[in-house]
Each structure stands twice: as structure tokens, then as C-alpha cells.
Amino acid sequence: MDISKLSMHVNVEDFLPATEEEKEYMVQMRPSTTFFRDGLKRLSKNKVAMVSFFIILLITLSAIFVPMFWPYKYESMLGMQPGKPVDASFNNLRPFEYSSTEQARIEAGESVFPHVFGTDSSGRDYFIRVIYGTRISLAVGFFASIIVLVIGLLVGSVSGYCGGRVDIIIMRIVDIIYSLPDMLMVILLASVMKVTLGPAIDGTPLAKIGSNIISLFIIFALLYWVSMSRLVRGQILSLREQEYVLAAQAAGAKGSWIIRKHLIPNCISVIVISTALQIPSAIFTESYLSFLGLGVNAPMPSLGSLASDALNGLNSYPYRLIIPAIVISLIVLSLNLFGDGLRDAFDPKLNS
Amino acid sequence: MSSNTPNEVNKNAQPLIEVKGLKQYFQINTGFFRSIPLKAVDDISFSIREGETLGLVGESGCGKTTAGRSILHLYTPTAGEVIYRGKPIITAKDIAEFRTKATMVFQDPYSSLDPRMTVADIIGEPLDVHHMYKSQEERRQRILELMDHVGLNSEHAARYAHEFSGGQRQRVGIARALAVNPDFIVCDEPVSALDVSIQAQVINMFEELQDKLGLTYLFIAHDLLVVRHISDRIAVMYLGRMVELADAKEIYERPLHPYSKALISAVPVPDPVTARANKRIALTGEIPSPLHAPSGCPFRTRCPYAQPVCAESMPPFREVEKGRFVACHRVEEINS
Structure with missing residues (x-):
């Protein structure tokens, strides 16, 4: 067993002066940030x-x-088609309800975009109005x-x-x-x-x-x-x-x-x-x-x-x-x- | 009194700054539509030679800072004139030009730096204001050069003032004052907010910069030892007036005005034996309010030598010895 391991004497050779590189390593510089980034x-x-x-x-x-x-447009009344009688079934729909004409189209196999929030009293899509x-x-x-x-x-x-x-x-x-x-x-x-x-x-x-x-x-x-x-x-x-x-x-x-x-x-x-x-x-x-x-x-x-x-x-x-x-x-x-x-x-x- | 300006002190050096009969009054409202003047600086005259440091001392509230600021025309003087290199500063154009020649270092390194600006921008501000560069690169180079002058690391350029210690902040303030390449710097108690160890560093830096750049200082302070260390001549102020102006060494060894005597005797001496031997002149009474200054000599209420004559007329600021100016009626009797 190496007795020197137990000795209290300090081996001078263990303490070499730090090189410039090592000193550099010890310097901690916080990267500067701008006020805005902070x-x-x-x-x-x-x-x-x-x-x-x-x-x-x-x-x-x-x-x-x-x-x-x-x-749908915010101002278009869906029941009013030019050249057709007013379709009152578009008015006052509840959310995800369809009017009778739309119901007919769905049954015919067409896909119809739902009225997410229903329609208002003039038959305008409420979601787009919101x-x-x-x-x-x-x-x-x-x-x-x-x-x-x-x-x-x-x-x-x-x-x-x-x-x-x-x-x-x-x-x-x-x-x-x-x-x-x-x-x-x-x-x-x-x-x-x-x-x-x-x-x-x-x-x-x-x-x-x-x-x-x-x-x-x-x-x-x-x-x-x-x-x-x-x-x-x-x-x-x-x-x-x-x-x-x-x-x-x-x-x-x-x-x-x-x-x-x-x-x-x-x-x-x-x-x-x-x-x-x-x-x-x-x-x-x-x-x-x-x-x-x-x-x-x-x-x-x-x-x-x-x-x-x-x-x-x-x-x-x-x-x-x-x-x-x-x-x-x-x-x-x-x-x-x-x-x-x-x-x-x-x-x-x-x-x- | 302007005829008494002590620019004859040294005939071979041209005075850089001459102050003649400078007055700075502030109107203080005392009631509805009524105001009385506060005579912060009342008729002071002196001159500073090129490359010289003039120390300005006096107790708190005697108008030292106001005097410094009026000289730089940060306040519009009530009366009197400031002459820079033989040319009086009168018009706005003169003032604008004077700003590139005379700058200021402030007392408080905390409030004198904008917390929203980086160090580079603070130092570069006078350059920006006066358009003193052609390209951003030139501006950057100049700022780095200034930071080097005051011993700041170039890596500090992008930082904010609150990331620095008091001494470093004051260095930033000094770099800012140096930015326009001035001849004359008013140092308004630049070290009184700093620790003693830092004070010494900053004071030494002031001296190095003076040697290197040929600067002229008006050094305002209330720390007499600091002033003695850095100044060539010292002016003592009391209640807005100058009471004595003399060589730094002379005024410490042989003050003539009774107020200077009291002030100098209050300087602590590091050697206990000498300190015990020295007699301290204790002034009685409070400093009078500058709103209601006493008649005649402003110091007469606290002066141990006061006579009836002191209450009658203001003592002129006269040259009692070569290069020594004292405002006291009885200066010869007291010192004989």
C-alpha cells in the first residue's frame, strides 16, 4: 500500500498554475439580452x-x-332565392337543424353544410354573423x-x-x-x-x-x-x-x-x-x-x-x-x- | 466685482472658462401669485486655466451643484456670463456649440443612466445627438474606444446599466461625458455615492484621463480630502457665494476666511497625535435659509469674528495676496 496516499502533505506538483485556456473556461459570461427579449x-x-x-x-x-x-354570407337570407317564393323554413333554425329544402337535398344524397348556431329570424346563418x-x-x-x-x-x-x-x-x-x-x-x-x-x-x-x-x-x-x-x-x-x-x-x-x-x-x-x-x-x-x-x-x-x-x-x-x-x-x-x-x-x- | 476675476493668477496659461458675476435665482412661490427669489448662486466669479482642476467645496445646499449646472447653461443664468476661450456663451447657437466642448459627470450613478438603454447607447447618445459619426461602424469603434478609456470591457457594451456595480456605472457616466471629446468637464460629486475603495480608483482614473486627454475639471465635492487630492486650486462656497479661492495646498495649510478655517479644521487627520493637537473650530447655529439670507456678509450669523460692519455691507471678493481671493471685511485683522 502506498503510504503517501494517507499523508497530509500536499504534493506541489498537483497544483500547477492554470493556463490561459483554463482560466477562460472558468469565466462565465451571461449572454446579454435585450430588454424586450427579457x-x-x-x-x-x-x-x-x-x-x-x-x-x-x-x-x-x-x-x-x-x-x-x-x-354562407352574413347578409344573405337563405330562404330568399331570386325567382322563387320565400322559403320560411330557413328562418329561426336551431343549431344543426336543416330547413325543409335542405332536408330534401340531403335525402337526395347531396351534402349540406350545417348551420352550427342555427339561423336568425330572417334566415341568415347565425355562426357567420357572430x-x-x-x-x-x-x-x-x-x-x-x-x-x-x-x-x-x-x-x-x-x-x-x-x-x-x-x-x-x-x-x-x-x-x-x-x-x-x-x-x-x-x-x-x-x-x-x-x-x-x-x-x-x-x-x-x-x-x-x-x-x-x-x-x-x-x-x-x-x-x-x-x-x-x-x-x-x-x-x-x-x-x-x-x-x-x-x-x-x-x-x-x-x-x-x-x-x-x-x-x-x-x-x-x-x-x-x-x-x-x-x-x-x-x-x-x-x-x-x-x-x-x-x-x-x-x-x-x-x-x-x-x-x-x-x-x-x-x-x-x-x-x-x-x-x-x-x-x-x-x-x-x-x-x-x-x-x-x-x-x-x-x-x-x-x-x- | 467682475473686475476682480482671478484670471491674473497665472499669466502664462490662458483661462479656458471664465465666469463673471454668475447669478442663478429660482422663483419660489410663497402664496397665491406671490414669489420670492431663492438665490442659489449669487454673484460668483472665477476662471479656470486650461488643464487645471478647480475644486469647489462647501456644505450641502450652498449652491455648488447649481453653480456647475448654470455654468453649463443647463439652467438659464439669471445674470452674469460664462466665457469659453474668450468667447461669451449667449445665443442658443453658442450653447449648442458649447455642449460639444463642456460636459458633465453626475453625482448619482444610478439615476443618471437610463435603465432602458444599453451601455453602448448611453455612451453613444452624445454622438447621436451631435451626428458625430458617418457610419455605424465608426460609432461602434468610438464607443469601444471610450469604454477602453474608462476601463470597461467591450463585452459590456450590450448590457443594461442595472447589471453593473456603482463604480462601473460611474465609469459609464464618465465615458458618456468624454464622448464628444470635450475640453472641460464639470464633475458634480462624482465619487460621493461610491465606496471608499472605488472612490480611489475613480479619482485616479480622472487624473489619468486629465493627463492623457488634456482635460480641465471643475470638481465639485464635499469630501475635502478628495478635493485636496485632485485639485490645483480650491474655491469655497457658502450660501450661494464664493468666500475664498486659493491654491489647494495654501488653503489647507493657511485658510484665511473664517468659514474656510472651520471647514478645514473639520477634515479628519489619520494621525491621532496630530489630530489631538489640532483644535477644531466648531461653528454654532444653523446655516441660514437662502430665502432669507442675512444682511451684509452671509456668514456673519455663525462667524466667531463678526463685527457690526459685517452686517452693514457685503464684503467684496478681493485679492488679498497674489492669486488668493477672500470675501471678508476683517481678513487682515483676523490673520495678523
């Missing part, structure tokens, strides 16, 4: 936010692509939020950064808009614009969108930017006192540069979350305006107008109210949850 990584770990994101994605994609291959309604509601939600975001961001950042008299004037205007009763203003504007905007856009490509939708956007542009601008102003007021803003000024940067490069990137998380929450509120507004008959032009459906129409046959066909209501709830809930997830992932204060 945020995405955190977001992808948040299960609730990811599920919400996929629900939004699914609803959006189906709203865009389903009408392209669905055999899909179209979703399309309209989502479009209104997204575009209205973008309008609100752009105006609010612009006004809020100028007001917050300039301060002084500019700030006072802008904030008093905001106060005035705030003090007007929202609902009343929306209804008044919507009914006035319905009259004035209709003839003005006749014949232009805008006519296809419908005067009511455009007036909806204008209403959002006029009324709903105020809370966003207040939020942005508050953020910028506190951020502009930071020393890095002074450092940028010392470097010779102008106001617009500082707002773009320093102030807005630093309050982006607040902006993102409030935009994400603005979308459902816009969808709600659109829904209640449609519900009151001030929304989209018939026969164009929206989720609100579908719910409104369903009130007539509530006892016999409750699912006609329930289906659009569920879709609205799903959109609003998942947008809210996704917005929360975004905030958690991109808020620098939670980073450490």
Missing part, C-alpha cells in the same frame, strides 16, 4: 397570460379567416385604442415635458372634456354624425365601412384620449426629474429627442397595460351603442347588435343572446388578463 421570456412563463394570448389569437384569426371559406360581429368589435376595439394611444401619448408627453403654462392650458381642456357626461356625449355625437357623415362619405371607399363605424372612431378620438393623456403626463412629470434626462440635456439633446428616447420608453409598460385595457372598454362602448341602435349599420352585425336583436326572441332562442355575450366576455377577459401579464413582464420595478 420581457418576452418572462411573459412566456406566465401561463394565464399565454392562455389569454392564444384565446385572443384564435378569436382574431377566426374573425379574419373563417368568412373566407364559410359557405364571426362577423366579432370582426367588427375587434376592429373597433383595436383601432379606437390606437387612436386613443396616439392622441393621448402626444398630448400627455408634450404637456408633461413642457410643464408651466402649456401644461395648465392642456390640463384645463382635459378637465372640460372629463366633466362632460360621457354617455350623453357619445349618444349625441353618434346621432349627429349618423346624419352628417352619411352623405359626406357616399361613394368613397369609406362608405363600405359605414358612417356609424367612422363616427365611432371619431367619438373615441374626441372623448377617450383624456385619461390616457393624464396617465402619460403623470408618468412624464415624474420621469423628467430623473438625472438621465438632465444628462441628455447636457449632451445637447432637444425636447423631442428626450421624449422619444428617454421618457416614452420608460413609461411604455404603463402605456401598454392601459392600452390593453382600453381595447375591452372600446369594445364595450361599441356594444352598447350598437345595442341602442347607434352602432353599425344593418345588415352589418356587431356583437352588441346581435345581442340586441336576440332580445326579441329571448324565451324561445336564449342561445342567440348567450353566444355573443360569451364571445364579448371571452375577448374582454382575455385582453385584461393578457394586459396584466404584459405589465408583470415589462415592469422594470419587478425585474430585480
Whole structure:
């Protein structure tokens, strides 16, 4: 037995100085990530936010692509064939029910595409109407939020950064808009614009969108930017006192540069979350305006107008109210949850 | 008072920066539609020669930082002028040009770096603002060169400020100040937020950079030992006014103004025997509010030598010895 194995003496030859290569091996450098990639990584770990994101994605994609291959049109009344008497058996079908003519065709061996959600009282396929309604509601939600975001961001950042008299004037205007009763203003504007905007856009490509939708956007542009601008102003007021803003000024940067490069990137998380929450509120507004008959032009459906129409046959066909209501709830809930997830992932204060 | 600017201190070196009668007042609202001026900096004049380091000391709230910022025109001065290489800085164009020659290092290495920008972007920002490069490659090269100057690893370029320690962050701030190739840097308490061991590294780096790049510093600090180490001359401020300006060595060995005496006596001495032998001059009373500064000499409320004359008129900032400026009526009597 080799006695040296038990010895406490240290063999010097076992301790050679490390070569450069070995030293290099010991240095651990974390690959640097961008702020955006960091945020995405955190977001992808948040299960609730990811599920919400996929629900939004699914609803959006189906709203865009389903009408392209669905055999029925949202505005076509199936019982009305040119040159034939009105076939009332198409009206008010229950889910997966067929009209008498379709029944006959199936018996003859033809395949007929089912009415997944049945048909409405005019014999229009209800599924495609819900899909179209979703399309309209989502479009209104997204575009209205973008309008609100752009105006609010612009006004809020100028007001917050300039301060002084500019700030006072802008904030008093905001106060005035705030003090007007929202609902009343929306209804008044919507009914006035319905009259004035209709003839003005006749014949232009805008006519296809419908005067009511455009007036909806204008209403959002006029009324709903105020809370966003207040939020942005508050953020910028506190951020502009930071020393890095002074450092940028010392470097010779102008106001617009500082707002773009320093102030807005630093309050982006607040902006993102409030935009994400603005979308459902816009969808709600659109829904209640449609519900009151001030929304989209018939026969164009929206989720609100579908719910409104369903009130007539509530006892016999409750699912006609329930289906659009569920879709609205799903959109609003998942947008809210996704917005929360975004905030958690991109808020620098939670980073450490 | 502007005739007293001490640019005669050394006639062979051209003054790089001259400050004449600089005043910086802030309007403080005291009630509805009523405001009174807060005299943060009140009529200071001095000049800094090329390649020199002027230390600016004084207690908290005496207007050191404000003075530094007004000189760089980060605030619009209420009165007085700043002259750079013989040319007064007046118009917006002058200021824009001055920004490429005079930069600033900030006190707080945490809040002075944008948390959303990478180190490369922070250092490159002055280059971007002044369009000082022709290609992205040139910009990258310049940034890496600057990082090398301040002892940062090039691998750090793509990282965010929060991934660094205080000392490294301050190095980033210094690299940013160096980006435009300035002549003059206002260092606003650049080491007071750092650990003592890191302070020494950063101070030594300031000195190396001065030798290498021929920089001129206005070094603002409240740590007297740090200022003594780095400065050629030292200016002492009290309540927005300059009370003494002298060579660094002189002012430590033989302060003339009563406030400087008290300040210097408070510097800790590492040798206990000397420390015990030194008598510390303890000032009584609080520093008066700059909103309601005392009449005459601002220091008279706490000055052990105060006489009725001190309350009557403001003592002029006069040259009592060659290159030595003191604002005190009784400086000769006190020091004789």
C-alpha cells in the first residue's frame, strides 16, 4: 500500500498554475439580452397570460379567416332565392337543424353544410354573423385604442415635458372634456354624425365601412384620449426629474429627442397595460351603442347588435343572446388578463 | 466685482472658462401669485486655466451643484456670463456649440443612466445627438474606444446599466461625458455615492484621463480630502457665494476666511497625535435659509469674528495676496 496516499502533505506538483485556456473556461459570461427579449421570456412563463394570448389569437384569426371559406354570407337570407317564393323554413333554425329544402337535398344524397348556431329570424346563418360581429368589435376595439394611444401619448408627453403654462392650458381642456357626461356625449355625437357623415362619405371607399363605424372612431378620438393623456403626463412629470434626462440635456439633446428616447420608453409598460385595457372598454362602448341602435349599420352585425336583436326572441332562442355575450366576455377577459401579464413582464420595478 | 476675476493668477496659461458675476435665482412661490427669489448662486466669479482642476467645496445646499449646472447653461443664468476661450456663451447657437466642448459627470450613478438603454447607447447618445459619426461602424469603434478609456470591457457594451456595480456605472457616466471629446468637464460629486475603495480608483482614473486627454475639471465635492487630492486650486462656497479661492495646498495649510478655517479644521487627520493637537473650530447655529439670507456678509450669523460692519455691507471678493481671493471685511485683522 502506498503510504503517501494517507499523508497530509500536499504534493506541489498537483497544483500547477492554470493556463490561459483554463482560466477562460472558468469565466462565465451571461449572454446579454435585450430588454424586450427579457420581457418576452418572462411573459412566456406566465401561463394565464399565454392562455389569454392564444384565446385572443384564435378569436382574431377566426374573425379574419373563417368568412373566407364559410359557405354562407352574413347578409344573405337563405330562404330568399331570386325567382322563387320565400322559403320560411330557413328562418329561426336551431343549431344543426336543416330547413325543409335542405332536408330534401340531403335525402337526395347531396351534402349540406350545417348551420352550427342555427339561423336568425330572417334566415341568415347565425355562426357567420357572430364571426362577423366579432370582426367588427375587434376592429373597433383595436383601432379606437390606437387612436386613443396616439392622441393621448402626444398630448400627455408634450404637456408633461413642457410643464408651466402649456401644461395648465392642456390640463384645463382635459378637465372640460372629463366633466362632460360621457354617455350623453357619445349618444349625441353618434346621432349627429349618423346624419352628417352619411352623405359626406357616399361613394368613397369609406362608405363600405359605414358612417356609424367612422363616427365611432371619431367619438373615441374626441372623448377617450383624456385619461390616457393624464396617465402619460403623470408618468412624464415624474420621469423628467430623473438625472438621465438632465444628462441628455447636457449632451445637447432637444425636447423631442428626450421624449422619444428617454421618457416614452420608460413609461411604455404603463402605456401598454392601459392600452390593453382600453381595447375591452372600446369594445364595450361599441356594444352598447350598437345595442341602442347607434352602432353599425344593418345588415352589418356587431356583437352588441346581435345581442340586441336576440332580445326579441329571448324565451324561445336564449342561445342567440348567450353566444355573443360569451364571445364579448371571452375577448374582454382575455385582453385584461393578457394586459396584466404584459405589465408583470415589462415592469422594470419587478425585474430585480 | 467682475473686475476682480482671478484670471491674473497665472499669466502664462490662458483661462479656458471664465465666469463673471454668475447669478442663478429660482422663483419660489410663497402664496397665491406671490414669489420670492431663492438665490442659489449669487454673484460668483472665477476662471479656470486650461488643464487645471478647480475644486469647489462647501456644505450641502450652498449652491455648488447649481453653480456647475448654470455654468453649463443647463439652467438659464439669471445674470452674469460664462466665457469659453474668450468667447461669451449667449445665443442658443453658442450653447449648442458649447455642449460639444463642456460636459458633465453626475453625482448619482444610478439615476443618471437610463435603465432602458444599453451601455453602448448611453455612451453613444452624445454622438447621436451631435451626428458625430458617418457610419455605424465608426460609432461602434468610438464607443469601444471610450469604454477602453474608462476601463470597461467591450463585452459590456450590450448590457443594461442595472447589471453593473456603482463604480462601473460611474465609469459609464464618465465615458458618456468624454464622448464628444470635450475640453472641460464639470464633475458634480462624482465619487460621493461610491465606496471608499472605488472612490480611489475613480479619482485616479480622472487624473489619468486629465493627463492623457488634456482635460480641465471643475470638481465639485464635499469630501475635502478628495478635493485636496485632485485639485490645483480650491474655491469655497457658502450660501450661494464664493468666500475664498486659493491654491489647494495654501488653503489647507493657511485658510484665511473664517468659514474656510472651520471647514478645514473639520477634515479628519489619520494621525491621532496630530489630530489631538489640532483644535477644531466648531461653528454654532444653523446655516441660514437662502430665502432669507442675512444682511451684509452671509456668514456673519455663525462667524466667531463678526463685527457690526459685517452686517452693514457685503464684503467684496478681493485679492488679498497674489492669486488668493477672500470675501471678508476683517481678513487682515483676523490673520495678523
